[in-house]
Amino acid sequence: MPENGFANGGRSQEIMDSGKSAESGRCFSWPRRRCFLCILLVAAIWVFYNTNIMEMTADWKPKWWMQNNTAKWWMQNNTAKWWMQFKSATYMEIPPNTTDVNTNTSDSSPAVPQTEVVHLTENPPVPTAEAPLVTQLTTQNKAVLPTPIPYVSPGPYSVEYPYEYHFIINEPNKCEQQKPFVVLMVPVAPHNREHRDIIRSTWGSESTVLGKVVKLFFLLALHPGEGAEQIQQQLLQESREHQDLIQSDFLDCYKNLTIKTMVMLEWLDSHCSSASYAMKIDSDTFLNLNNLVNMLLNAPKDNYMTGLVATGAQVLRDPRSKWYLPVSVFPESHYPRYALGLGYVLSLDLPKKLVEASRHVKPVYIEDVYLGLCMRHLGISPTNPPNWNLFHVSPLFYNRCAYSNIIVTTANENTDRVWVWKDFKRPQPFC
Missing domain, CATH: 3.90.550 (Spore Coat Polysaccharide Biosynthesis Protein SpsA; Chain A)
Known part of the structure; x- marks a missing residue:
């Protein structure tokens, strides 16, 4: 992990500083030389490791890594919770035999506030x-x-x-x-x-x-x-x-x-x-x-x-x-x-x-x-x-007198209903 590289580097500098204080004015003994060589080896490994990462991902940034990997972790651990939370949300029902579409009997201005x-x-x-x-x-x-x-x-x-x-x-x-x-x-x-x-x-x-x-x-x-x-x-x-x-x-x-x-x-x-x-x-x-x-x-x-x-x-x-x-x-x-x-x-x-x-x-x-x-x-x-004459399920042939005595009738398929309405609303006696 990159974080380990940075930690090891800090730890190496701390050991080197303490060694200088203890050995001031004296030659290194063998145990201390061995310790110094270990320190150099750790430092060399740290330099090589970080150089390799920078070469592979020149634009690598710790902040970027945390953002992307945190999101992946959250998705992995919270997907089930998300579905459970919205268990009662919208579901569209598809019934059988839906090809028989009813086209007849049944079947830019800003939106107004109540819409x-x-x-x-x-x-x-x-x-x-x-x-x-x-x-x-x-x-x-x-x-x-x-x-x-x-x-x-x-x-x-x-x-x-x-x-x-x-x-x-x-x-x-x-x-x-x-x-x-x-x-x-x-x-x-x-x-x-x-x-x-x-x-x-x-x-x-x-x-x-x-x-x-x-x-x-x-x-x-x-x-x-x-x-x-x-x-x-x-x-x-x-x-x-x-x-x-x-x-x-x-x-x-x-x-x-x-x-x-x-x-x-x-x-x-x-x-x-x-x-x-x-x-x-x-x-x-x-x-x-x-x-x-x-x-x-x-x-x-x-x-x-x-x-x-x-x-x-x-x-x-x-x-x-x-x-x-x-x-x-x-x-x-x-x-x-x-x-x-x-x-x-x-x-x-x-x-x-x-x-x-x-x-x-x-x-x-x-x-x-x-x-x-x-x-x-x-x-x-x-x-x-x-x-009983108020409701007609079978189309009633249009004339003003007949239509004035009903509530509703099915219209013939080829009837010009706009013309029928205009004629029906003429200010003249119906019958």
Whole structure:
């Protein structure tokens, strides 16, 4: 060690100085000569050793060595402690059958202070079922570190919930600031900017209806395919422009609609419980907000869920069906009452209750059915709407009179929804 070389040199000088004092004025005796020769030998070794080190590492410095080797030592001895400390940090769940991406029904100015944005690290890996994506997420003020827990699939007809998902883009203070009467929650695929812009320019543009505040949010997860990093950067920019995106850290695909719905309920309970009602509505729809608010002015305040309520719906056993469930997953032949997912309304006391019920009800990938199962667990039945004609799961052909008497309808794929909205809002009698 270099430190030994320096110590030996100091020790040699000390012995030489003491020898001079003792032998002053006399010749050296043999024992003292032998001691002197030993001293010379030690000194020669010290000079050779240090010269060799300097030749090998001309820029060697003790401070540099301590900095680099101390860091290596710390890493070797503290890695296990580091992983244990962040055991509960962000983990991205990758469910099976994630190639069926829902693109429709479900699926630069400075950021405003209430917008909470978490940035993905550069060059994130592409998620696959075999290699779950574990992403380090960082905020402006802190880092959320990943937990390397191996993914275990819950099966093709179940989903990973409950689970501690996190929000990457959030609007945590909007409800508190604007105090809406009804909150519109629109699940949409991350890449589907077109649907979001159409909604923003049509029924999503109405912020006050019949004297009541209406607030719109889009609910997203992570893009599952190629170009994920580019889409994520576009979403961050879109969030800065509109402040209406809420994004969580699971994979966005049709099989994960139940996760998206439950994360939506978690968000409503945490950040929007002061509102009176929320409506989950698909992104390819037409919404008549006047009729919605008018219905809610006379609706119950507690334990209330309504929409197009299905009663006695049969479980589909054909494996070719998009909504197939095997007997091993759901042995009952019929579902309990549930409100169809195109658009359902609930009072804001229900999100907390439904999240709690989900801890006791096995999750399936059909999100509206799963909410029906949770409602049954709570002993609460969805309420029939005042008029069955208010909710249309099949596209309703547009005319102003028909659309003036509904709350929501699925739009035809080729419908120009912006034109429909402008025509519908013309200041003329509907019928």
